[in-house]
Amino acid sequence: MKGTLFAIKRYALHDGPHIRTTIFLKGCPLFCRWCHNPEGISPQPQLVWSADRCISCSTCIEACPQKALQFTNKQIQRDLEHCDGCGDCVRLCPSLAHESNGWQATVDEVVAEIKKDIPFFDQSGGGVTFSGGEPLMQPKFLLALLRETGQLGIHRAVDTSGYAELEVISTIAEHADLFLFDIKHMDNDKHRLYTGVDNSGILDNLRYLVKKGYKVQVRLPLIPGINDDHENIIQTGTFLQSLPEIDGLDILPYHPSATAKYDKLRIQYSGDQIQVADEAHIQDIVRILEQFDLSIRIGG
Numbered sequence: 001m002k003g004t005l006f007a008i009k010r011y012a013l014h015d016g017p018h019i020r021t022t023i024f025l026k027g028c029p030l031f032c033r034w035c036h037n038p039e040g041i042s043p044q045p046q047l048v049w050s051a052d053r054c055i056s057c058s059t060c061i062e063a064c065p066q067k068a069l070q071f072t073n074k075q076i077q078r079d080l081e082h083c084d085g086c087g088d089c090v091r092l093c094p095s096l097a098h099e100s101n102g103w104q105a106t107v108d109e110v111v112a113e114i115k116k117d118i119p120f121f122d123q124s125g126g127g128v129t130f131s132g133g134e135p136l137m138q139p140k141f142l143l144a145l146l147r148e149t150g151q152l153g154i155h156r157a158v159d160t161s162g163y164a165e166l167e168v169i170s171t172i173a174e175h176a177d178l179f180l181f182d183i184k185h186m187d188n189d190k191h192r193l194y195t196g197v198d199n200s201g202i203l204d205n206l207r208y209l210v211k212k213g214y215k216v217q218v219r220l221p222l223i224p225g226i227n228d229d230h231e232n233i234i235q236t237g238t239f240l241q242s243l244p245e246i247d248g249l250d251i252l253p254y255h256p257s258a259t260a261k262y263d264k265l266r267i268q269y270s271g272d273q274i275q276v277a278d279e280a281h282i283q284d285i286v287r288i289l290e291q292f293d294l295s296i297r298i299g300g
Contacts, residue, residue, distance in 0.1 A: 003141030006039050006102040006133070008113055011120070014299060016157035016178060016217075018126035021117045023110060025142065026102045028134040030161055031196040032184065034223050034271040036258040040133030045102035047085060048264050049076045053097035060089035060098055101265070107144045114149060127155025129180070136164040136172065146175035161195075162202040169205045170212075179216045181206055185227045186235035194226055203239070210245040219250040222285065224277045233285050237292035248295040251285065253277050 007024040009015075015022045027043030028035075035041065054076065061069045061076075068083040069076055076097075089098040114128050121127050128149055135142050135158055146156050157178040162169075173179070183206070184199070185191040191199035209216050220236060222228050240246050254274060262269040286296045 001141060001144055002104045002106050003110070003138045003145075004043060004045065004102055004104050005110070006037075006045075010117060012129065015129040015131060015159060016127065016180060017155075018124040019117075019120045020126045020129050020157070021114055021121075022129045022131050022159075023114070023145070025130060025132045025135040025138050027137040028132055028161075029137060029163055029197060030134065032221075033194050033226070034221070034254055034274055036255075036261075037133065038258060038261050038265055038267055038269075039101045042102075043133075043137065045085065045100050045104070046265065047078065047083065047087065047090065048099055048101050048266075049078070049089075050097050050099070050264060051075065053095050055095045055097070057094060060093055063088050063092045107141065107148060110145060111148045111152075114154065115152065118152070118154065121154060125155070127157065127177070129157040129159055131159035131180075134161055134163065136160055136168055139164070139168045139172065143172060143175060146172065150175055162205045163197055164201075164205065166201075166205060166208060169208065173209060173212070173214045177215065179209060179214065180219060181209070181216050182219050182221060183236060183239075184221060184223075186232055186239060190226075190232075194223075207243065210243050213245075216246065217248070217250065218246055219252055221252045221254065222277060222282065223254045223271075224275050224281075226274070228277060228281065228285065230288070233288050237289045237294065240294060241292040247293070248297065249289060250297050250299065251282065251289075252299065253282055 004026040005024060006026045009022040012020045012022040024040055026040055028041045061071060065086060066082045066084055068079040087100055090100050130142055130145060149156050155177050157180055158172060158176045159180040161182050184195055188199050240249060254276060259269055289296050
């Protein structure tokens with residue numbers, strides 16, 4: 001069995017408890033305007049080009065079997081209708097200006113990478129986190145990874161938007177030690193506007209997990225002008241208060257750190273008007289949420 005990844009991050013400190021290895025699975029059904037991992041949205045590997053590395057040698061243009069590349073205005077332009085993703089440009093580029101965003105790997109290959117960090121897990125109490133993208137988009141691959149790492153005694157976390165069929169959620173939950181579960185907006189219409197999907201199934205899945213006794217760490221990506229208004233904060237606190245199994249919430253303040261990724265992928269960043277929240281406003285939100293008997297933590 002193979003799955004598609006786009007990154008492996010070692011010594012991660014914000015993707016679950018203690019020192020962790022984070023495996024980023026490719027593909028996401030949401031299109032959040034503020035997405036900080038745009039390279040994880042497409043389920044397929046993508047070929048990208050970096051202008052700062054290019055030496056204008058034309059090797060890639062001459063080598064492309066589909067004639068899908070051309071040099072225009074000091075930029076390599078890729079004809080996506082003709083490019084078949086063969087990767088010749090990546091393999092032959094002398095300056096490494098072309099690269100593949102994403103690759104396929106077997107369960108054994110991924111587990112072998114995770115096993116390298118077992119000494120750090122043992123010392124810190126950490127483990128592996130499966131993130132994305134949306135890891136639940138590759139449920140069979142994710143399930144196989146969870147089973148294999150579980151047999152090794154590794155703590156397993158799943159970082160998710162919660163957007164999946166209940167059958168998928170329930171199956172994965174049997175093999176996960178922790179869910180890192182994002183709540184992006186309580187209003188369904190606004191959730192659909194800003195992420196492209198409804199939130200009703202997401203909230204139902206969260207209710208299911210906590211009622212069944214699975215461990216869930218709820219997180220609120222705090223996006224100025226989108227979900228940081230008083231009404232949404234009150235609705236978020238009210239909803240979580242209705243789930244007595246949840247006693248805490250992680251607030252993840254927005255930071256525009258992903259703009260360079262969008263440029264490299266030639267994707268327009270729809271969140272370019274989002275401002276960074278000031279500390280005073282964040283503390284006001286913390287005080288409001290604490291009134292719902294929630295322990296609030298800034299950051300993951």
